[in-house]
Amino acid sequence: MNFLRFPELSVRGLSHAFTLRSDPPLMLGDVPEILQEAGLPENYVMGEQTHGSGVAVVSKREAGRVIPSVDGLVTGEKGLALVVRVADCGPVWLYCGQTGAIGLVHSGRKGTELGVVRVAIRTMREKFGCDSEKMVAVLGPCIRPPHYDVPFADEIVRQLRAEGVGEIVDTKLCTASDPQKFYSYRAEKGKTGRHFAMLSG
Numbered sequence: 001m002n003f004l005r006f007p008e009l010s011v012r013g014l015s016h017a018f019t020l021r022s023d024p025p026l027m028l029g030d031v032p033e034i035l036q037e038a039g040l041p042e043n044y045v046m047g048e049q050t051h052g053s054g055v056a057v058v059s060k061r062e063a064g065r066v067i068p069s070v071d072g073l074v075t076g077e078k079g080l081a082l083v084v085r086v087a088d089c090g091p092v093w094l095y096c097g098q099t100g101a102i103g104l105v106h107s108g109r110k111g112t113e114l115g116v117v118r119v120a121i122r123t124m125r126e127k128f129g130c131d132s133e134k135m136v137a138v139l140g141p142c143i144r145p146p147h148y149d150v151p152f153a154d155e156i157v158r159q160l161r162a163e164g165v166g167e168i169v170d171t172k173l174c175t176a177s178d179p180q181k182f183y184s185y186r187a188e189k190g191k192t193g194r195h196f197a198m199l200s201g
Contacts, residue, residue, distance in 0.1 A: 001019060001020075001026075001034065001037045001038070002019070002020040002022070003019060004017070004141070006138050006171070008136055009095065009138060009199075012097065014095055014199060014200070015038070015039055015040045015041070015081075015198075015199070015200045015201075016040075016200070017038035017039075017040065017196075017198050018091065018140055018141070018197050019196045019197075020181050021180065021181055021193065021195075025183070025193025026193065026194070026196060028085075031083060031196065032044075034196055035081055035083075038198060040081045040200050041081050041200050042081075043060055043063035043064075043079060043080050044082070044083050045058045045062045045063060045064075045065060045066075045073055045080065045082060045083070046065075046067070046073075046082075046085075047066065047070035047071055047084065047106065048067065048068050048069055048070060049070075049084065049106050050070075050071065051071065051089075051108055051111050052071055052114060052116070053072075053111065053114035053115055054070035054116075055070060055072035055073070055119045055123045056070040056072070056074070057074055057123065058074070059080065060080050063080065071105065071106040071116050072103060072104070072105040072107075072119060073105075074094070074101065074102065074120055074123050074124050074127070074128075075103075075201070076099065076100065077201070078100070078201045079200065079201075080200060081198055081199065081200040082102065082198065082199050082200065083196055083198050084105070084106040085194040085195065085196055085197075086106060086140075086141075086142070086175075086194065086195050086197060087175065087185040087192050088108065088143040088175050088183075088185045088186055089106055089107060089108030089109075089111070090106075090108065090139055090142035090156055091104065091107075091139075091141075092105040092107055092117055092137060092139050093137065093138040093140070094120060094124065094135060095135065095201075096124060096128065096130035096134055096135045097135070097136070098129075098130060098134040099128045099129055099130050101128035102200070102201045103120045103121075103124055103199075104197060104198075105117050105120045108142075109150050112152040112155050112159070113155075115159060117137075117156055117159050117160060118162070121160075132163050132165050133164060133165075133166040134166055135165045135167070136167040136169070137160045137165045137167070137169065139153060139156055139157065139160075139169065139171060140171055140173065141173035141174065141175050141195070142174070142175055143174060143176045143184060143187075144174040144176075147174060147176035147177060147186070148176065157170055175187075175195075182195070183195060
């Protein structure tokens with residue numbers, strides 16, 4: 001397996017990864033193996049991912065579950081991996097250096113319009129006492145113009161700024177522009193695999 005990792009998260013001691021294109025594509029049943037290969041905890045939580053604005057506060061009690069109707073996951077617990085699946089939508093990693101709380105969000109066009117990233121940040125402030133200025137956000141590979149006419153990645157960055165996030169990193173990577181590395185639901189007309197984004201504190 002091949003992974004992308006981001007120095008802005010690595011330097012903070014966060015275990016994280018983003019799977020690259022593989023043959024055959026990785027499936028949901030492969031998640032335990034993916035986590036092991038990437039060096040993340042075996043306990044993990046996923047969201048149903050309905051392209052909405054739902055965000056769940058999770059703990060090890062939810063390990064192994066898929067939380068209904070959520071596109072964002074946040075936790076204050078160590079040793080728990082958050083996992084989302086994407087193939088054009090934007091994965092957003094969140095970390096608060098003040099509290100150690102983390103979040104992982106699936107934000108495509110619809111979720112971005114509904115402000116799911118903003119909901120996640122506000123939830124981290126409310127539940128864990130996070131200070132936005134002490135937070136870092138990383139926006140991973142997603143589809144972007146000219147391959148898609150809605151620049152939702154720019155809107156995600158705008159929302160992060162509006163919430164006062166102290167450090168915002170946009171990888172600028174486009175899933176539709178590099179078919180050797182990435183899956184693109186739009187470019188491949190729906191017949192494609194999924195990337196797995198992962199994060200643990």
